[in-house]
Each structure stands twice: as structure tokens, then as C-alpha cells.
Amino acid sequence: MATAPTSRFITAGTGDPTQPRAKGPRLSAHLPRVILYALLTLFCIYYLLPLYVMVANSLKPLSEITAGGMMALPDAWTLAPWQSAWSTAQIGVEATGLRPYFINSLVMVIPAVAISTILGALNGYVLTKWHFRGATLIFGLLLFGCFIPFQMVLIPMARMLGLMGLSGTVPGLIFVHLVYGIGFSTLYFRNYYAAFPTELVRAAQIDGAGFFRIFWRILLPSSGPIAVVCIIWQFTNIWNDFLFGASFADFDSQPMTVALNNLVNSSTGVKEYNVHFAGALMAAAPTLLVYIVAGRFFVRGLMAGSVKG
Amino acid sequence: MGFLDIKQATKSYGAVKVLHETDISVEEGEFLVLVGPSGCGKSTLLNMIAGLEDVTSGDIAIKGRSMLGVKPADRNIAMVFQSYALYPNMTVRGNISFGMEMHGLAKPEREKKIEAVAELLQITQLLDRKPGQLSGGQRQRVAMGRALTRDPDVFLFDEPLSNLDAKLRVDMRTEIKKLHHKLGTTIVYVTHDQIEALTLSTRIAVMYGGHVQQLGTPKEVYDNPANMFVAGFMGSPSMNLFPAKVAQANGAPAAEVTLRNGETALLPFAGGSMAGHDGRDIILGIRPEAITDRDGADRNSNAVHMIEATVELTEPAGSDTFVVTHMGGRDITGRFRADVQVEAGDRFPFAINMEKAVVFDPETEARVA
Ligand SMILES: Nc1ncnc2c1ncn2[C@@H]1O[C@H](COP(=O)(O)OP(=O)(O)O)[C@@H](O)[C@H]1O
Ligand SMILES: [Mg+2]
Numbered sequence: 001m002a003t004a005p006t007s008r009f010i011t012a013g014t015g016d017p018t019q020p021r022a023k024g025p026r027l028s029a030h031l032p033r034v035i036l037y038a039l040l041t042l043f044c045i046y047y048l049l050p051l052y053v054m055v056a057n058s059l060k061p062l063s064e065i066t067a068g069g070m071m072a073l074p075d076a077w078t079l080a081p082w083q084s085a086w087s088t089a090q091i092g093v094e095a096t097g098l099r100p101y102f103i104n105s106l107v108m109v110i111p112a113v114a115i116s117t118i119l120g121a122l123n124g125y126v127l128t129k130w131h132f133r134g135a136t137l138i139f140g141l142l143l144f145g146c147f148i149p150f151q152m153v154l155i156p157m158a159r160m161l162g163l164m165g166l167s168g169t170v171p172g173l174i175f176v177h178l179v180y181g182i183g184f185s186t187l188y189f190r191n192y193y194a195a196f197p198t199e200l201v202r203a204a205q206i207d208g209a210g211f212f213r214i215f216w217r218i219l220l221p222s223s224g225p226i227a228v229v230c231i232i233w234q235f236t237n238i239w240n241d242f243l244f245g246a247s248f249a250d251f252d253s254q255p256m257t258v259a260l261n262n263l264v265n266s267s268t269g270v271k272e273y274n275v276h277f278a279g280a281l282m283a284a285a286p287t288l289l290v291y292i293v294a295g296r297f298f299v300r301g302l303m304a305g306s307v308k309g
Numbered sequence: 310m311g312f313l314d315i316k317q318a319t320k321s322y323g324a325v326k327v328l329h330e331t332d333i334s335v336e337e338g339e340f341l342v343l344v345g346p347s348g349c350g351k352s353t354l355l356n357m358i359a360g361l362e363d364v365t366s367g368d369i370a371i372k373g374r375s376m377l378g379v380k381p382a383d384r385n386i387a388m389v390f391q392s393y394a395l396y397p398n399m400t401v402r403g404n405i406s407f408g409m410e411m412h413g414l415a416k417p418e419r420e421k422k423i424e425a426v427a428e429l430l431q432i433t434q435l436l437d438r439k440p441g442q443l444s445g446g447q448r449q450r451v452a453m454g455r456a457l458t459r460d461p462d463v464f465l466f467d468e469p470l471s472n473l474d475a476k477l478r479v480d481m482r483t484e485i486k487k488l489h490h491k492l493g494t495t496i497v498y499v500t501h502d503q504i505e506a507l508t509l510s511t512r513i514a515v516m517y518g519g520h521v522q523q524l525g526t527p528k529e530v531y532d533n534p535a536n537m538f539v540a541g542f543m544g545s546p547s548m549n550l551f552p553a554k555v556a557q558a559n560g561a562p563a564a565e566v567t568l569r570n571g572e573t574a575l576l577p578f579a580g581g582s583m584a585g586h587d588g589r590d591i592i593l594g595i596r597p598e599a600i601t602d603r604d605g606a607d608r609n610s611n612a613v614h615m616i617e618a619t620v621e622l623t624e625p626a627g628s629d630t631f632v633v634t635h636m637g638g639r640d641i642t643g644r645f646r647a648d649v650q651v652e653a654g655d656r657f658p659f660a661i662n663m664e665k666a667v668v669f670d671p672e673t674e675a676r677v678a
Contacts, residue, residue, distance in 0.1 A: 202361050203394035207455075208382035208411035217407075221398035 058277035081274035101259030112177040120185020128193040146183035168250035192226040312337040318367035344506035345516035351499040387456035391468040395440035402436045466498040537674040551637030553593040555586045569635040579612035579664040582678045592669040599665035600643030606660035
């Protein structure tokens with residue numbers, strides 16, 4: 001991207017591109033670029049191939065797959081595997097499809113992401129703009145929390161959830177993800193707010209705004225980019241989590257990832273690959289959607305020109 | 310008791326004392342400027358008045374009421390920051406309105422005040438823009454507008470002009486002074502620029518190293534600096550400070566100064582000051598405008614003495630020519646009229662007005678006479 005203007009500049013310097021004389025040097029000047037794009041296209045295909053296989057196979061009858069046509073487009077297009085994966089497939093002992101678990105995941109991920117992002121923003125605000133004794137220590141501990149391996153907390157967390165009466169429930173899962181998420185969201189917002197001009201906070205104090213008003217009216221409206229980063233990160237992690245879901249959920253509170261695993265493992269008799277592919281795509285869809293939707297709001301430079309200049 | 314009283318106020322960060330015991334009493338309607346080099350504690354003191362920093366010890370009172378423990382919003386002050394601190398997400402109107410909204414003013418009332426302030430500062434056409442779409446000077450005006458809506462007891466300014474270019478700075482300086490004349494509100498103004506301090510203030514507090522070095526009117530501070538720091542800091546080009554010795558000339562005390570070639574010259578003190586200090590080492594302080602050519606010298610002074618010295622350098626500056634010579638081992642700058650014919654290397658008679666000379670102790674740097 002960054003080199004594009006340069007090469008155009010060089011082209012312009014060699015003369016009018018419409019003149020035949022200029023053609024020779026232009027072609028050789030473009031050669032590295034052609035190779036670059038060829039390579040990039042190759043990588044692109046390489047990365048998109050699995051997605052193609054999944055989509056293609058989720059739309060054909062099982063017989064076409066077992067006949068050995070993994071790479072081919074469907075002969076007889078069908079949505080039946082999707083319907084089956086969504087509402088009738090066998091998950092563990094019950095034939096409910098993935099729908100209830102998809103809902104579980106949604107019910108888990110939305111509050112977990114929202115609350116951890118808001119708490120992270122508040123933490124970042126307090127840690128950077130309201131200096132208090134021990135602030136550095138607290139931030140250090142939160143940061144440390146980010147890097148504790150999941151496996152280490154499984155047993156203590158199970159005990160905690162038991163004591164709180166949240167074992168095997170969706171709120172229990174929300175709690176676990178909150179605890180893990182706050183470290184990261186605090187890290188994001190603290191670093192973002194550290195660069196936020198403290199004079200704005202002071203001006204607002206003099207204007208008579210209190211702690212929450214300053215947060216709500218001054219800091220939060222300028223936090224768009226970091227909030228998007230934080231939401232994408234938290235959503236992806238929490239939605240895709242398998243370990244906590246498998247450890248702390250009961251059958252009726254399992255998230256999508258665990259249910260998908262059960263779908264793949266619990267099919268008796270023939271493996272319905274087309275249904276598995278459809279289920280896997282359903283599990284992946286929300287994170288994709290978040291990237292596509294939230295990424296559009298990833299607008300930089302909201303703060304440009306607020307101070308100085 | 311004044312309008313704004315700073316009583317034995319100090320500020321420490323941990324073990325570091327950044328502001329030592331400070332006493333300043335400001336009368337209503339005064340324009341007090343805190344001036345000093347970077348890091349001397351000016352902003353700290355201003356923030357203490359604003360309530361943005363706690364007072365470590367001592368007291369700050371406005372209208373006789375102690376401000377200890379009073380929130381910034383309840384002190385009836387307004388502040389203009391160096392960076393302007395305009396809220397980036399709000400329009401100019403929103404910025405000006407925010408403080409009034411926080412103080413519970415009704416919308417029609419707010420609108421009326423915004424119109425009035427915008428008119429006063431000529432920013433009416435900018436009201437619906439965001440701060441990011443304004444130039445430095447315009448942002449400066451908006452920041453002042455935001456402060457003006459408060460009808461505060463005290464205006465606080467922290468280096469409000471230092472982000473502007475030179476020309477605009479001079480214009481805005483004039484505007485701030487006009488505004489003060491018009492409104493008559495008490496102002497405390499922080500700057501590191503001594504010219505701003507001299508032109509704007511009714512009184513100046515010169516600060517250095519967390520101490521107020523001198524508190525006085527611009528004239529007092531300029532003509533009668535309390536110590537060598539103030540003498541050197543205030544005025545541009547700064548005061549010539551050079552070593553001399555107290556000696557006798559025709560029975561009267563005089564300063565004996567060494568010239569470039571080892572010759573000495575005697576400068577009798579005006580009004581017989583420094584009597585009885587024979588042989589004492591001193592630092593003599595003379596402002597450039599008191600060292601000039603014969604015809605440029607002050608005709609009302611009867612203490613003008615001529616010294617023949619070699620010109621080292623001339624610096625034409627349009628209205629004046631600064632002429633550098635050598636005394637007491639230092640470069641000494643004199644201010645000559647622009648049409649005086651003088652060149653580097655010339656032997657030239659310098660007219661020195663000893664009425665304007667001040668004397669410091671070389672050890673303590675304090676004023677002696
Ligand atoms: N939060 C702080 N912690 C420690 N030292 C500080 C803090 N704020 C300011 N200081 C120190 O106090 C001194 C005065 O600062 P300040 O009032 O900002 O100076 P200035 O006169 O340039 O406005 C400086 O030496 C600065 O390093
Ligand atoms: Mg400062």
C-alpha cells in the first residue's frame with residue numbers, strides 16, 4: 001500500500017504513459033509488483049481452501065462426499081445438512097440440533113463481553129486519571145492474571161462456582177469469562193487512556209463534572225477504536241472457548257463449541273460429514289460477523305486535533 | 310486580607326518539596342502573573358488554587374473562605390489550559406455549554422450566554438464546528454469563551470499563549486489585557502515568558518526552584534530586582550551582570566571594573582551608596598539601556614559616566630543596535646540608537662547610567678544596593 005504512490009511517482013517521472021516509448025521501462029518496473037500479487041493470490045487461495053471445502057461439502061448430500069468428491073462443487077445442492085445441524089442432529093443423548101447451544105453461547109458471550117469491556121474501560125480510567133496508592137500494584141496483578149494458564153485455575157474455579165451456587169450454569173460461565181476478560185480489557189483501556197490528555201479531565205472537573213460524568217461524557221465518546229479492538233478480542237476468545245465450557249457447563253448450559261464436539265463425536269453409525277461441516281460453519285459465523293461489522297467502525301484519529309496544533 | 314490569599318502554602322510529591330512556603334495576597338481585580346523557568350512550580354501553584362492538586366500544608370482562601378477540601382467546581386473559578394483542553398467529541402457550542410450544563414443552568418439561559426460570549430470573542434461562526442476543525446488561535450478563543458461563561462471570582466490561565474505562533478501570541482496578549490480591563494475579574498496567569506509577564510500583569514511573582522523570588526509590580530521587579538536570578542530572568546536582552554570591586558574615586562565610593570586589555574575603569578555609585586564597603590567584591594548589574602552612546606544617554610541623570618572600551622560586536626536590531634564590549638571578564642551588551650556609527654574593533658566611549666545600576670553579593674546573589 002505504502003509503496004504505491006512512490007511507484008506511480010516514478011512512472012510519472014519517466015514520461016507520459018501514453019507514449020509508446022515509455023512502455024518498455026514501465027513493464028520492468030511493474031515486474032516485482034506482478035510477482036508480489038501472484039504470491040499473495042496463492043497464499044490467499046491456500047488460506048481460503050478449507051473454508052471452500054467446508055462450505056461446498058455442507059451443501060451436498062452425504063453420498064457425494066463418501067463417493068470421494070471432497071473438492072468438487074455439489075451436484076445436487078441441498079440445505080438439508082444445515083437444517084439437520086441446526087435443529088435435529090443428535091447432540092450427546094438428545095436430538096436437539098445445535099440451536100439451544102447456540103443460544104447458550106449468545107446468552108453467555110453478550111453479557112460477558114459487554115461487562116468485561118465496560119469494567120476494563122472503568123479500570124483504565126481510574127488507573128490513568130485518578131492516581132491512588134497502589135495503582136501500579138493493582139495493574140500489575142491484573143496483568144499477571146492475563147497470563148495465568150487456563151488449566152491452573154480449573155479446580156479452584158470449580159470450587160468457587162460451587163460455593164457461589166453457579167456450578168453448571170450459564171451465569172457461572174459468564175462469571176469465569178468475566179474474571180479472565182477483565183485483565184485484558186483493562187490492559188487495552190489503560191494503555192489507550194494513558195495517552196488521553198489529562199488536561200481534558202481537569203477541565204471537566206473544573207466544569208463541574210463528577211467521576212462518572214467525566215467517564216461517560218468525555219472519555220467514552222473518544223474510546224471507539226479501543227472499544228472495538230477490545231470487543232473483537234473478547235468476543236473471539238469467549239465464543240471460541242472450549243476448555244471452560246467443557247469443564248464448568250452441564251448438558252443444558254453447554255456452549256456452542258462443546259456442543260459441536262458432541263455433534264461430531266456422538267453420531268452413531270455413519271459420520272454425517274456434511275452435517276458436521278454445517279455445524280462448524282454455524283459455530284464460526286458469529287466471530288466472522290463481529291469482524292466484518294465491528295471492523296467497519298474501527299475509525300482511527302477520533303482524537304486528532306483535540307489538543308494542540 | 311486579600312481577595313485571594315495564599316498562606317504558607319507548600320506542595321510535596323513524596324519526599325520532594327516542589328513548592329516551598331508561599332505567601333501571596335491578591336486584591337480583587339488584580340492581574341497576577343506567576344513567571345519563572347520551566348519546572349519552577351508555577352503550574353503546581355495554579356493547580357493548587359484551582360483545587361486540581363492538594364495543598365500539602367498551609368492554606369488557600371478565596372474571598373476569605375478557605376478552599377481546603379473544596380472541589381474545583383465549587384470554587385467559582387475558571388481555568389484556561391495550555392493545551393486548551395477542548396472536548397474533542399463536542400462542538401464549540403457543546404464545549405462552552407458543558408460547564409453551565411453541569412452547574413444546572415436551563416437551556417435557554419445557556420444559549421443566551423453562549424451567544425453573548427461568542428459575540429465578545431468573535432467566534433459566533435465557529436459554534437457548530439468541532440475543535441479539530443479550528444486553528445490554534447480559534448481554539449484559544451473557544452477555551453477562553455468556555456471560561457468566560459462562568460462569571461468566576463478568579464480566572465486561572467496556565468501558559469495560554471505558548472502554543473501559538475509569535476505574531477498571534479502578541480495579538481492574543483493584547484486581547485487578554487483588553488478583556489481584563491473590560492471585565493475587571495481577578496486573574497492569576499502562569500507563563501515562562503517574562504515579556505508576557507511585564508506587559509500583562511499588575512503584579513508579578515517571579516518563581517524559581519519552588520520559591521517565590523520576588524513579588525512586586527512590573528516596574529519594581531524590573532528596576533529593583535531582589536536578587537541576581539530575578540535580575541537575569543526579567544528583561545530582554547537580560548541585565549548585564551559582571552564582577553567589580555568597591556574602590557574610592559575622588560573620595561566617593563565607586564565600582565572598579567576591569568576592561569579587556571587589563572585596564573581598570575572607575576564608575577562612581579550614584580547617591581554615595583556602597584560607602585564603607587571599600588575593597589568588597591561585588592556583582593554589578595546594569596541593564597543594556599543604561600549602557601549607551603553619549604547622545605543616547607539619559608539627560609536627566611547626573612550619574613552618567615563615560616568609559617572608553619573596545620567594541621567586540623554589533624547586533625543591529627532595527628530600532629536599536631546592540632553593542633557588545635567586555636567588562637569584568639564578561640560580554641556586556643549596550644543598547645545604542647540605530648543611527649550611531651559604530652563597528653567591531655572601534656574604541657568607543659560608552660555612557661553608563663549609574664543611577665540604574667544595582668549591586669549584588671557574589672556569594673549569596675542577594676541584592677546589596
Ligand atoms: N505528579 C508529580 N509528581 C512528582 N513531581 C511532580 C509532579 N508534578 C510536577 N512535579 C514536579 O514539580 C515541579 C514543578 O512542576 P510544575 O509546577 O509543572 O512546573 P512549571 O513551573 O513548569 O509549571 C517539577 O520539578 C516537576 O517535575
Ligand atoms: Mg507548567
